Amino acid sequence: MSEIHLAAQVVNEVKKAVVGKDEIVSKAFLAILARGHILLEDIPGVGKTTMAIAFSKALGLSCRRVQFTPDVMPSDLTGFSLYDKATGKMEYQPGALLCNLFLADELNRATSRTQSALLEAMEEGRVTVDGVSHPVPDPFLVIATQNPAGASGTQLLPDSQLDRFALRLSMGYPSPRDELELLQRKLRGDPMEAVSQVAGSGELSQLRAQTEQVFVHEEVLSYILQLVQATRSHPGLAQGASPRAGISLTALCRASAFLHGRDYVVPDDVRYIWADAIAHRLVLPAGSALDAQRAVQIAAEVLRSVRPPRVR
Numbered sequence: 001m002s003e004i005h006l007a008a009q010v011v012n013e014v015k016k017a018v019v020g021k022d023e024i025v026s027k028a029f030l031a032i033l034a035r036g037h038i039l040l041e042d043i044p045g046v047g048k049t050t051m052a053i054a055f056s057k058a059l060g061l062s063c064r065r066v067q068f069t070p071d072v073m074p075s076d077l078t079g080f081s082l083y084d085k086a087t088g089k090m091e092y093q094p095g096a097l098l099c100n101l102f103l104a105d106e107l108n109r110a111t112s113r114t115q116s117a118l119l120e121a122m123e124e125g126r127v128t129v130d131g132v133s134h135p136v137p138d139p140f141l142v143i144a145t146q147n148p149a150g151a152s153g154t155q156l157l158p159d160s161q162l163d164r165f166a167l168r169l170s171m172g173y174p175s176p177r178d179e180l181e182l183l184q185r186k187l188r189g190d191p192m193e194a195v196s197q198v199a200g201s202g203e204l205s206q207l208r209a210q211t212e213q214v215f216v217h218e219e220v221l222s223y224i225l226q227l228v229q230a231t232r233s234h235p236g237l238a239q240g241a242s243p244r245a246g247i248s249l250t251a252l253c254r255a256s257a258f259l260h261g262r263d264y265v266v267p268d269d270v271r272y273i274w275a276d277a278i279a280h281r282l283v284l285p286a287g288s289a290l291d292a293q294r295a296v297q298i299a300a301e302v303l304r305s306v307r308p309p310r311v312r
Contacts, residue, residue: 003210004261007033009198013058016194018051019185020178024169025051026259027276028143032059032204033211033258034251036166037122037142039280041292044147046171052103052143054192060200061100062137068110074117078127079134092129097121100137100201104144108157115161118142122164139204148292159239159283166248167273168280168292207258214254215264219309224249224270230302231282237298239283249277267308275299 007029014025028051031038040048049065056063066072079095096102097118107115120126122142126133144165146157162168174182185191199207224246232240249270256269279295 003207004258006199006203007207007259010055010058013195013198014051014054017054017191018047019182019191020174021047021051021171024171027167027169027273028055030252030255030259030273031166032141033208033255034166034248035139035208036248036251037164038144039162039165039168040143040145040171041148041168041280042145042170042172046173048145048171049103049105050192051171052101052145054195055143056101056103057192057195058198059101059204060197061139061141061204063101063103064096064099065103065105066096067105068107068114070109070111072110072114074114075129077114077117078121079129081130090130092132092134094134095127097127097136098134100139101141101143104142106147107144108146108155112155112158115157118144119161119164122161139201139208159281162280163242163244165280166252167276169276211251211255211258213263214257216250216254217264217309220253220265220267220270221250223267223306223309224253226306227270227274227302228278230306231278231299234298234302236284236294237282238285241278241281245278245281249273252277266311271303271308274303278302 011025011029014029015022018025028038032055040051042048053063053065055061066076075095077095077097079093079098081090082093084091104118120128121136121140125138125140126135128134228241228246228249231237234240252273253265253269256272257263257265260269275296279292279299282295282298284294
């Protein structure tokens with residue numbers, strides 16, 4: 001089976017559980033191929049958790065889910081040391097992060113200290129407890145959900161953490177037709193039972209390795225760099241995209257090219273994923289309304305301001 005066919009199978013399996021959100025599913029898979037993490041921001045009940053669990057099932061990944069509340073502690077995620085009376089030593093007890101796919105449900109309901117416990121695992125692939133580092137399994141992926149800012153009991157994620165998410169996606173309400181299909185599927189049983197495993201961690205590693213072989217021309221790299229730098233001089237922003245954002249965007253463009261059956265990136269790959277990869281990293285000036293849509297609008301303005309290179 002070709003890698004492209006396998007990738008398409010994974011996406012199709014997830015679509016069995018997620019109705020009418022084909023583009024969101026495809027973009028989420030881009031982040032997985034690009035070794036990135038995903039932030040799903042939306043109101044409760046639109047299928048964020050369902051999509052995350054469906055991906056873990058289709059890819060055969062060990063999955064742990066934590067429902068974040070103010071009383072969740074950092075040690076619940078990273079683990080802790082426990083005295084073993086038999087050996088007379090402190091033994092490490094793994095936390096919830098020691099899995100392939102960690103589902104952080106309603107992350108912005110936790111305290112800042114608990115939110116920050118994710119940072120080392122997301123960036124460096126390890127957790128440190130009592131001065132000892134423990135690697136997370138490979139592959140490792142965080143899919144976090146959060147309710148919109150201002151919802152009851154929520155607080156904003158720190159900028160440093162937002163910058164570690166490759167994509168921020170919003171599922172939104174289904175159309176009336178899709179919602180009817182969802183109800184009909186529920187009447188027939190649990191849609192998740194229709195999702196089958198079509199790959200394992202080894203196959204995912206192969207897909208990622210193939211994605212990393214996609215060619216990026218110097219002109220396309222220059223286009224990405226111009227876009228990222230344009231955010232830093234935009235008058236409506238206090239802080240633009242970081243170098244990490246450019247690296248992540250390039251990886252996502254490679255994944256987009258791969259899923260479209262190409263071994264090279266074109267400017268349309270950049271335009272396709274730009275807003276989802278960049279808007280959540282943009283910081284509005286102090287005193288501005290906390291409106292994610294405004295950041296999306298600015299990202300669109302930047303995209304229009306930079307001419308893409310011609311593909312020859």
